[in-house]
Amino acid sequence: MKRKNHFPKLALGLSIMFAMSSLTQAEVVTSIKPLGFIAAAIAEGVTPVTVVLPDGASEHDYALRPSDIRRIKNADLLVWVGPEMESFITRSASQLPANKNLELTALPVIQSHLVGEDDHDHPSLQANAINTANSSDRELSDSHSHQGTYNLHIWMSPEMALMSATAIHDRLVQSMPAQKIKLDSNLSQFKDSLGDADKQISKQLSKVKDNRYYVFHDAYTYFEQHYGLSPLGYFTVNPEIQPGAQKLHEIRTQLTEHKAQCVFAEPQFRPAVIDAVSRGTGVRKGTLDPLGSNISLSQDSYVKFLSQLSSQYVSCLKPMN
Template sequence: MLHNKKQAACGLIALVSGALLSGAAQADVVASIKPVGFIAAAIADGVTPVKVLLPDGASEHDYSLRPSDIKTIRNADLVVWIGPDMEAFMPKVVGQLPAKKSLEIASLTDVKPLLMRGSEEDEESETAGHHHHEDAGEHHHHGEFNMHLWLSPEIARNAAVAIHAKLLELMPRSKDKLDANLQHFEAALAQSNKDIEKQLAPVKDKGYFVFHDAYGYFEKHYGLSPLGHFTVNPEIQPGAQHLHYIRTQLVEQKAVCVFAEPQFRPAVIDAVARGTNVRKGTLDPLGMDVRLGKDSYVKFLSQLSSQYTSCLKGA
């Protein structure tokens, strides 16, 4: 009887150990921000779970990692992020990971030639009335390039290819599924690109202002006509001189729309637009309402396109 109990106990331990081992073999992918999670989720669909560090409603420009975030990063099999000029909260922890466990999109060989430089006008508008260059919140545009890379369909495709390669190293047995996922992503992205080009074609020449300069890659890719932005860093209010310039553009009807963001609804936009015929819209550069899944990245691009169109077209 005792022998049977021992056998049963050993069997149970083996079963639990097996379950733990199979769980450990399942690679967890951690994405710094939601749009990066969209791309990762497309490739990892049906293979491994994807987690996003940045909570909805938080800004990638001033986030601080919690102890639970640090634990999540350390336990991850793969961490995908943009780069130190975007997520200043990441380098210290990611730097402690082995190279095979981290993927920095901005440093990819195929991505580097596609990077857009921050313009001089960005720096001027940022410093008009403000000299806070040491502010932690101002980090994201003090690099040489615009780091809102996920808004470029071309860069997103390159990121997907790189994520696919990393996951293939981690899980060679899932090759067929990973290959199929990448193929699906590329086909869906190509179709989405055509649909968005068609949707935005009628509003390409309409002038507008965005709240902060997150959208350069998307605007360039689809040939839109932005007149400028209120601020480079959403944490810092634009200077009086810059606001006067925007107000003049609105009064002279060069712009048909001004866009706020879900995370930032500053009173300054209402004040500048008051008494003009300009419409107000909202652009969501992080896809707050989009759920992580196989087609979440193309849904995100499509949603952004619709947000542009509805305000620029008007009723």
């Protein structure tokens, strides 16, 4: 009796399994966690969202692992700020098809809201401006302008967060048209919850908005301008570069002369200079987490992130007993 050859069937079965496996691995990948918060709100119930940058790491000096590169290559959509913020993403992003590569600072609507690193009076960043986000200008710019002179911490702006959410929504509708109703609902829910949180945070921060303080690095400008806070300044633009002796003397003088109430460190960077410059001044020390490292991705994680940041400000800036 002739033995049947089952290898063709086995090979076919394995190829189907691999194909199904590759389908189930499809996901939205974001460079950093705050963008993951925004993407998770839009992709809820549609597709998974994962983050490249591990908790506790810094976007300023991270190097991709082989598993990160594979994840980006297989992504339905990669969401990142841009090469001046996450240089570790640039090469992998350039190898993706244009429709799977969402570089947020290449969007004209977001470009028009960027401020210079030393610009504190940008007219387009006004409090309570969330609902004015222009959703009609959503296409990628054909040319990527150099943005090294701009503050690129766009997730700190509730207004630009909504613009980012809209861009993610539009890309996912293009790639998953059958999910349009769910994606539309998610975007609407994000807009509503963000609007509600914005009102609550404005009320919470209004009680401390005139109190002066220093932050560790220049990550909070959009948040501070949106809510009308009163920073004295920051220790450094690049957290990898420690401020020099002259800069520290200047900061210490301002802490005293302007009666600063707080200096803020960050979980990713706890430099000894903060202890040194505040020692003997009576100034409180607080912590701001610009990446929301202790928050898990969920549909309401971005709102939680903003609320946590607000509470971190208030805890250090509230009146001393």
